[in-house]
Amino acid sequence: MKPSTIIIYTAASLFLLGGPVMAEDLPITEAPEVSIAGDASTLGWYFRGDLGYAAWIGEEAPAYHFDDTDGGEFDSARFSRPISGSAGIGYQFTDIWRADLTGDFFKSAFAGTARTELPCGASAPSGTGCASGVHADLRAYGLMANGYADLATIAGLTPYVGAGLGITNVKWVDVRSQAKCVDGGSTCSGATFAPQDFDGENNWRFTYALMAGLSYEINDHIKIDFGYRFSDIAGGSMFAGSSGISGRDDGLTRHEIRIGLRIAGW
Numbered sequence: 001m002k003p004s005t006i007i008i009y010t011a012a013s014l015f016l017l018g019g020p021v022m023a024e025d026l027p028i029t030e031a032p033e034v035s036i037a038g039d040a041s042t043l044g045w046y047f048r049g050d051l052g053y054a055a056w057i058g059e060e061a062p063a064y065h066f067d068d069t070d071g072g073e074f075d076s077a078r079f080s081r082p083i084s085g086s087a088g089i090g091y092q093f094t095d096i097w098r099a100d101l102t103g104d105f106f107k108s109a110f111a112g113t114a115r116t117e118l119p120c121g122a123s124a125p126s127g128t129g130c131a132s133g134v135h136a137d138l139r140a141y142g143l144m145a146n147g148y149a150d151l152a153t154i155a156g157l158t159p160y161v162g163a164g165l166g167i168t169n170v171k172w173v174d175v176r177s178q179a180k181c182v183d184g185g186s187t188c189s190g191a192t193f194a195p196q197d198f199d200g201e202n203n204w205r206f207t208y209a210l211m212a213g214l215s216y217e218i219n220d221h222i223k224i225d226f227g228y229r230f231s232d233i234a235g236g237s238m239f240a241g242s243s244g245i246s247g248r249d250d251g252l253t254r255h256e257i258r259i260g261l262r263i264a265g266w
Contacts, residue, residue, distance in 0.1 A: 050260030074112030
């Protein structure tokens with residue numbers, strides 16, 4: 001037999017006999033599971049609950065009105081206590097589309113200073129005017145209908161986007177005003193320096209929201225949700241009092257970071 005023929009037969013034998021052994025010895029690395037269509041067992045009803053923190057609240061400038069001629073925007077107006085919460089029930093229609101109905105709640109505290117036409121007393125520097133410091137609490141209860149699109153699932157992680165429409169009842173409470181001279185030490189001529197309480201307004205307002213986030217599947221029935229939500233509540237009346245004294249906010253916008261659970265029950 002020719003040497004070249006021997007070489008060919010030897011190589012073929014090694015390939016046929018050694019090939020399977022070499023393939024079995026190779027390490028196999030499993031890639032993360034990627035799916036666009038989810039498990040059909042996850043379709044159906046679910047409960048959800050969320051806690052939120054408004055990391056940034058829009059710089060709304062509520063307006064005030066003291067009489068027929070004196071009015072404007074509150075100076076240094078600010079809102080605080082940015083914690084919120086919601087709970088609701090939803091339905092997973094397909095592997096991508098789901099919707100839920102939620103009840104939302106948040107509380108906030110308002111503080112602002114309103115300049116007035118009243119002059120300060122004789123001891124104040126010339127041209128110094130008066131201001132009225134207003135403090136109030138607000139409570140908001142909302143009902144929202146939300147729709148979501150769940151995107152591709154990778155290793156149990158599912159990004160999503162969503163939007164919602166609803167109504168929010170904004171209730172202003174404990175509205176109190178205290179007049180003072182802006183220099184901090186003088187008195188305001190003709191002003192009542194005892195704190196004044198006003199009647200807070202209570203009204204329903206249109207609300208919309210935009211959401212985006214990421215959910216993680218803990219098991220077949222429980223998902224943890226990390227998300228961002230922007231919400232915009234329409235403006236309305238804040239308070240009203242005697243002598244034409246009133247206030248109005250231009251609306252409430254909130255940028256929230258939220259964490260929650262979705263529990264599929266049946």
